[in-house]
Amino acid sequence: MRFVFKTRYEQDLRLWRHNGDLIGYGIFLAALLALPIFAGVYYVGEANLWLIYSIAAMGLMIAVGFTGMASLGHSAFLGIGAYTHAYLLQNGVPFLVSLPLGGLLAGAIGVAVGLPTLRMHGIYLAIATLAVALITQEVMSKWSSVTGGFDGLPVAAPDFLSIQPEAMYQGEWFSVGGLHVGWVELWSPVSLYYICIAVLVLAALIARNLLRSPTGRAFVAIRDSEISAQSMGIHLAYYKTTAFGISAFVTGLAGGLFAHQISHLAPDAFNIFISIELLLICVVGGIGTIQGAVLGAAFLIMLRSFIPIMRDEVTAGAGGVEFLAGLVRFVNSPGLEAAIFGALLVLFIIFEPMGLYGRWLKVKTYFDLFPLYKKSTFARQKSYVKTERLR
Amino acid sequence: MTFFKADKLAIHFGGVKAVDGVDFEIEEGEIFTIIGPNGAGKTTIFNLISRIYEPTEGKLIFNDEDITNTAPHLIAGRGIARTFQNIELFEQATVLQNLLIGRHAHRSGTLLANIFFLPSTRRAELAHREEVEKVIEFLDLARYRDQRIANLPYGVRKVVELGRALCTEPKLLLLDEPSSGLNVEETSDMAFWIKDIRDLLGISVLMVEHDMSLVNRVSDRVLALNYGRVLTLGSPSEVQSNEEVIRAYLGG
Ligand SMILES: Nc1ncnc2c1ncn2[C@@H]1O[C@H](COP(=O)(O)OP(=O)(O)OP(=O)(O)O)[C@@H](O)[C@H]1O
Ligand SMILES: [Mg+2]
Numbered sequence: 001m002r003f004v005f006k007t008r009y010e011q012d013l014r015l016w017r018h019n020g021d022l023i024g025y026g027i028f029l030a031a032l033l034a035l036p037i038f039a040g041v042y043y044v045g046e047a048n049l050w051l052i053y054s055i056a057a058m059g060l061m062i063a064v065g066f067t068g069m070a071s072l073g074h075s076a077f078l079g080i081g082a083y084t085h086a087y088l089l090q091n092g093v094p095f096l097v098s099l100p101l102g103g104l105l106a107g108a109i110g111v112a113v114g115l116p117t118l119r120m121h122g123i124y125l126a127i128a129t130l131a132v133a134l135i136t137q138e139v140m141s142k143w144s145s146v147t148g149g150f151d152g153l154p155v156a157a158p159d160f161l162s163i164q165p166e167a168m169y170q171g172e173w174f175s176v177g178g179l180h181v182g183w184v185e186l187w188s189p190v191s192l193y194y195i196c197i198a199v200l201v202l203a204a205l206i207a208r209n210l211l212r213s214p215t216g217r218a219f220v221a222i223r224d225s226e227i228s229a230q231s232m233g234i235h236l237a238y239y240k241t242t243a244f245g246i247s248a249f250v251t252g253l254a255g256g257l258f259a260h261q262i263s264h265l266a267p268d269a270f271n272i273f274i275s276i277e278l279l280l281i282c283v284v285g286g287i288g289t290i291q292g293a294v295l296g297a298a299f300l301i302m303l304r305s306f307i308p309i310m311r312d313e314v315t316a317g318a319g320g321v322e323f324l325a326g327l328v329r330f331v332n333s334p335g336l337e338a339a340i341f342g343a344l345l346v347l348f349i350i351f352e353p354m355g356l357y358g359r360w361l362k363v364k365t366y367f368d369l370f371p372l373y374k375k376s377t378f379a380r381q382k383s384y385v386k387t388e389r390l391r
Numbered sequence: 392m393t394f395f396k397a398d399k400l401a402i403h404f405g406g407v408k409a410v411d412g413v414d415f416e417i418e419e420g421e422i423f424t425i426i427g428p429n430g431a432g433k434t435t436i437f438n439l440i441s442r443i444y445e446p447t448e449g450k451l452i453f454n455d456e457d458i459t460n461t462a463p464h465l466i467a468g469r470g471i472a473r474t475f476q477n478i479e480l481f482e483q484a485t486v487l488q489n490l491l492i493g494r495h496a497h498r499s500g501t502l503l504a505n506i507f508f509l510p511s512t513r514r515a516e517l518a519h520r521e522e523v524e525k526v527i528e529f530l531d532l533a534r535y536r537d538q539r540i541a542n543l544p545y546g547v548r549k550v551v552e553l554g555r556a557l558c559t560e561p562k563l564l565l566l567d568e569p570s571s572g573l574n575v576e577e578t579s580d581m582a583f584w585i586k587d588i589r590d591l592l593g594i595s596v597l598m599v600e601h602d603m604s605l606v607n608r609v610s611d612r613v614l615a616l617n618y619g620r621v622l623t624l625g626s627p628s629e630v631q632s633n634e635e636v637i638r639a640y641l642g643g
Pocket of ligand 1: 427429432434
C-alpha cells in the first residue's frame, strides 16, 4: 500500500504524483528515444503513426475528455494542419515556423467553428462538427490552387536535420548502435520520429499544465455540471471556445507531422473515419486522461495492423471451404474496420468507461493493496438520483 | 444602504406563476430563511438570483447595485454563492479540485500563463490553495481532500458543496435545503456551520429549508411562500403560528 506523504502544497502542482511515477515516465521516454537503435525502419514508421495519433487524440481529449464536448470534426483540424504545413513548406517557410502555423490556423478555425456551435450539446454538437469535417474535405478537393485538388499536394522534406537508421549518410556526427546522426540531405522516418516525440511531450505538457491551472479546471467543471460551473463564475461560452481552439491547435500540430508521414496529401486522407478513430482512441484509452491518448493510440495502431493479417489468415484458411464462404465474404467486406471500431466504442463505453488507463490504475491498486483488495473498491456509489438537473 | 433586495420579483413559465411578485429584503449579517410547501417557488427564487432564469418582472438589488441584468457568470464575483438542492458537484474531480474551482472568480493571469504554467500561475495557485485549505479546515474535510466526489457518501458531498460555495468568498450565501438527506448528527453539524459562517466569517445567509427545528435554531427571520406569493414574514415562531402558513402546510 502506498501512502504519498505531502508536506508542501507545491507537491500537488508537480507534473507527476510521486517519485515512482517520475521513474516510470523516465523509463518510458528513454525507451522511446532508444527505439530506432534497435528497430527497423518499418517499425519506426508504425511508431510514427502511433505518436501522431497520440498527439491528435490528445488534442481531441481536451475537447471531449476534459470539457465534455463531442467532436466528429477533428479530421478537419488534422487536415488543416497538414495542408497548411505542406503548403508553407513548399513555399520555402522553414519547418519550425510552418508546423506551429498549421496548428494555429487549425486552432483559429476551431474557435470560429466553436463560437456558433458550442451552445449545442451531445449529439447535436457531434452532427454540427461532422458537417465541419465534410465541408473542410470539400474545400480541400475544390480549392485546387492551394491544395492541389484531387491530385493532392506533395509534402516537401525539410532539410534541417537528418537522422538515419542505415548507413545512407554522407557524413556523421555520431552513431549509436545502428543509428547515424549526420548531415545528409535525406529525410527519413527516424527524423520524423524524434520530432514526433518532441511534439508529443509538448502536447502532454500543454494538457497537464491546463489541468493544474484555472483554465483546465474550468473545462472539467463545464464537463461535469454546466450550471454550477456558471455559478462559480465560469463563462461557459468563453471556456468552451477556448477548449475547442486549443483542442484544434494540438490536433493541427499532429496534422503537420501526419503530412510527412503520408508524404502526399489528398482530401481522402482526412475523411470522417479519422475522426471516429480519434474518438475511439480517447474512449478506449480512458476519457479525460492524458495517458489514455497514448495508450488508446497504441491500441488502435495494433488493431489496424491486426485486421488485415486476420483477413489474410481467414481467407487463406477458409478460402476453399464451401460452408465458410459467408465468413470469408464477411471478413473481406469493405466496411469491416468501421464496424469493428464502432462496436468497440460501444463496448468500452458500457463495460470499461475508464478505458485502458483506468484498467491500468486498477491493476496497480490491486497490487498496492494486495491481500486487502475487495471487489467493491471501485464500485461507484449511487446514493441519490438527480431529478432536477437544469443541464 | 441596501444589502440585498428582491423587488416585485416574478417569473412565469407559460401559465405557471412560479414566483409571483415577491418582495423581501435581507440585512447584512442576517440568516434569512424561506419556507414553503413543495412547488412553492423557493428554488426558482434562487435560480432567479443566480441569474439562471430571466425574471418576467421585478428587480434584484445587491450592495446597492442592480444585478437584474448581470450575466450569470459574474454573480459569483459580485459576492453571491450558492448550493443546489440536488447537489451539483463536479463528480469526476476530487474534493480539492472542486474547492479550487470555487476560487475561479478570484483567478488572475492569462490563458498563455496557464498553458506554460508560468511562475505567476504557480504563485497564484499556491495562494488559492492556502484559501482552500482554510475552508477544508473549517469544515473538517481534510481526510476527503484527494477523493473523487463520485466515491463520497451523500452527507460528505453536501459539506463539500457548502465548502465550494465558501471558497468563492461570498458576502451572501444561498443554501438550498442544506439539511435534506442528512441524518440527525449531520444536520446538527450543518446547523453549527451555518451559525459559524455568519458569526465567524461574517457571511449573510439566505436559506431554503424544510426542517423546522433547523430553521428555528439558526434563522433570524423567516419568509413563508406558497404558490409563488409571500404568505408572511417574521421571526421563526411568529411565522410558524401564522394561520395561513399552517393551512398551506396542511394543504387546506
Ligand atoms: N424551468 C421551469 N419550467 C417550468 N416550470 C418550472 C421550471 N422551474 C420551476 N418550475 C415550476 O415552478 C414551480 C416552483 O418550483 P420550485 O422548484 O421553485 O419549487 P420549490 O419551492 O423549490 O419546491 P421543493 O420544495 O419541492 O424544492 C413548480 O410548479 C415547478 O414545476
Ligand atoms: Mg426546491
